[in-house]
Amino acid sequence: MKVKNYSINDFFQTIGHSLLSFFAAVGQFSAFAGLSVSHVFRAPFFPKNFLKQIVSIGYYSLPVVGLTTFFTGMVLALQSYTGFTRFNAESAIASVVSLSITRELAPILAGLMVAGRVGASIAAEIGTMRVTEQIDALRTLSVNPFKYLVVPRLIAGTLTLPILVLIGDLIGIMGGYIVSVHVLGFSAGSYLSQSWDVLQPMDVISGLAKAAVFGFIVTIMGCYHGFNSGRGAQGVGAATTNAVVTSSILILIFNYILTQVFFS
Amino acid sequence: MSEAVQTPKISMRDVRKSFGTKKVLNSIDLDVAEGESCVIIGGSGTGKSVTLKCVLGLIKPDSGSIKIDGTEITEMDNDDHEDVMSKFGMLFQGGALFDSLPVWENVAFGLIHGRKMDREEAREIAMQKIEAVGMGRQVGDLYPAELSGGMQKRIGLARAIAANPEIIFFDEPTTGLDPIMADVINDLIVKCVKDLGATALSITHDMASARKIADKVTMIHEGKLIWTGSVEELDNSNNEYVDQFIHGRAEGPITKHANMV
Numbered sequence: 019m020k021v022k023n024y025s026i027n028d029f030f031q032t033i034g035h036s037l038l039s040f041f042a043a044v045g046q047f048s049a050f051a052g053l054s055v056s057h058v059f060r061a062p063f064f065p066k067n068f069l070k071q072i073v074s075i076g077y078y079s080l081p082v083v084g085l086t087t088f089f090t091g092m093v094l095a096l097q098s099y100t101g102f103t104r105f106n107a108e109s110a111i112a113s114v115v116s117l118s119i120t121r122e123l124a125p126i127l128a129g130l131m132v133a134g135r136v137g138a139s140i141a142a143e144i145g146t147m148r149v150t151e152q153i154d155a156l157r158t159l160s161v162n163p164f165k166y167l168v169v170p171r172l173i174a175g176t177l178t179l180p181i182l183v184l185i186g187d188l189i190g191i192m193g194g195y196i197v198s199v200h201v202l203g204f205s206a207g208s209y210l211s212q213s214w215d216v217l218q219p220m221d222v223i224s225g226l227a228k229a230a231v232f233g234f235i236v237t238i239m240g241c242y243h244g245f246n247s248g249r250g251a252q253g254v255g256a257a258t259t260n261a262v263v264t265s266s267i268l269i270l271i272f273n274y275i276l277t278q279v280f281f282s
Numbered sequence: 283m284s285e286a287v288q289t290p291k292i293s294m295r296d297v298r299k300s301f302g303t304k305k306v307l308n309s310i311d312l313d314v315a316e317g318e319s320c321v322i323i324g325g326s327g328t329g330k331s332v333t334l335k336c337v338l339g340l341i342k343p344d345s346g347s348i349k350i351d352g353t354e355i356t357e358m359d360n361d362d363h364e365d366v367m368s369k370f371g372m373l374f375q376g377g378a379l380f381d382s383l384p385v386w387e388n389v390a391f392g393l394i395h396g397r398k399m400d401r402e403e404a405r406e407i408a409m410q411k412i413e414a415v416g417m418g419r420q421v422g423d424l425y426p427a428e429l430s431g432g433m434q435k436r437i438g439l440a441r442a443i444a445a446n447p448e449i450i451f452f453d454e455p456t457t458g459l460d461p462i463m464a465d466v467i468n469d470l471i472v473k474c475v476k477d478l479g480a481t482a483l484s485i486t487h488d489m490a491s492a493r494k495i496a497d498k499v500t501m502i503h504e505g506k507l508i509w510t511g512s513v514e515e516l517d518n519s520n521n522e523y524v525d526q527f528i529h530g531r532a533e534g535p536i537t538k539h540a541n542m543v
């Protein structure tokens with residue numbers, strides 16, 4: 019009996035501790051995010067850092083985003099064909115491909131890919147700077163690390179991800195087109211016109227808006243975990259992992275919330 | 283008379299700091315007058331670097347007061363604190379050079395971003411400082427990762443003094459340098475203090491360096507400053523902790539206590 023009481027106590031204690039530390043982390047993160055955003059609009063700005071981030075977040079993510087959306091567009095066409103032939107509704111393939119790509123898949127794929135690529139590298143870079151005291155050094159040289167490190171990344175992420183997704187939209191639809199026309203034998207003209215006709219501006223815009231939110235999530239999570247990195251190589255490693263995991267989960271959660279907002 | 287009323291450049295009162303359950307600073311009191319060079323000595327891991335970081339505001343002390351030019355800095359908000367920072371130069375123990383920037387831009391960083399100086403002008407000053415710490419101008423175009431440990435240390439020093447700060451902190455400026463270069467650096471530190479009238483607070487384990495650069499020496503042990511005096515007093519301090527430390531003896535009160543814990 020005594021043993022049982024003890025273990026129940028223990029159980030609640032564990033839950034209590036994890037809840038407490040969860041809320042502490044949420045509070046700490048909110049403070050960090052608030053501070054970061056408050057620096058976005060205040061001079062001095064570091065345009066060189068910003069351009070560098072545009073290149074490393076946007077330009078270097080093009081191949082991975084292009085490839086994933088391309089193959090997803092292709093597989094969508096193939097899968098919907100196998101499904102729709104049962105109902106003699108092959109003509110719906112073009113609409114399925116273009117709607118799913120623009121509304122859901124391009125933003126999600128780009129977001130997750132960028133979370134892996136960019137979120138990890140931001141956390142590793144800033145974490146290393148924290149561990150080797152470079153962030154302290156910035157402050158002693160009268161440069162605010164939020165303005166120098168965080169703000170350029172936040173803006174670059176929020177602005178470039180929509181552009182990546184727009185490119186991903188085009189490439190994904192092209193993937194569907196190639197499979198439909200060259201493998202499944204549809205007419206090129208009717209496929210293209212169907213893809214175009216079904217798309218409403220809102221389909222594309224909602225995808226781009228999601229992308230902007232995902233870009234913000236990835237970069238702020240990378241910066242936050244880097245800034246709060248533990249000591250040593252192990253600390254930086256953990257910061258990197260946490261940045262990727264938390265941003266991926268948040269992307270999926272916010273994807274649901276935003277879809278609910280846009281389409282209901 | 284005027285000596286007595288002059289506010290110290292740096293003044294610490296009852297500064298305490300713990301990490302978790304570990305008490306690192308346990309009531310630090312220290313005054314450094316304007317233009318004075320103070321050296322902190324003490325064993326490894328006793329909290330010397332933490333003391334400097336508290337004064338810089340990089341670590342927030344748990345309690346106590348730290349005044350720079352008579353202004354309390356522990357309660358300051360971030361913007362005011364950035365202004366105070368412009369008075370400081372800091373040489374970090376590990377160098378802390380920005381590895382994404384070439385060496386000259388590291389040295390010129392405070393000039394370009396803090397003082398808003400023109401890049402070309404800042405580059406020229408940076409190159410002069412690189413020469414002052416005993417290296418050629420071609421080093422300026424390398425990246426920090428391409429330098430040896432001792433070279434990184436000297437570039438860190440060049441960066442700390444580049445903007446002619448009023449207060450300079452040197453965290454082990456001569457560690458990792460050969461004896462000749464160590465003396466060059468000592469001369470440079472003395473020069474900064476004498477010529478520029480800067481106030482210096484340094485940490486060192488190198489007693490030769492301490493004797494050369496210090497006006498005042500203070501020893502930290504178990505989170506307290508247990509002895510403070512002039513360099514001349516160092517050899518007859520009548521303090522067995524100080525004696526053990528400056529003669530580098532394995533036997534003595536410092537180690538006896540450590541073994542007991």
Ligand SMILES: Nc1ncnc2c1ncn2[C@@H]1O[C@H](COP(=O)(O)OP(=O)(O)OP(=O)(O)O)[C@@H](O)[C@H]1O
Nearest residue numbers: 301306324325326327328329330331332333375485
């Ligand atoms: N950010 C931190 N988090 C936790 N503990 C810390 C932190 N910084 C320092 N410490 C601890 O505080 C103690 C004092 O560290 P400090 O770096 O000031 O030593 P030090 O006197 O400079 O030693 P050394 O001569 O070896 O450089 C150490 O035991 C260290 O583990």
Ligand SMILES: [Mg+2]
Nearest residue numbers: 330331375453
């Ligand atoms: Mg130290």
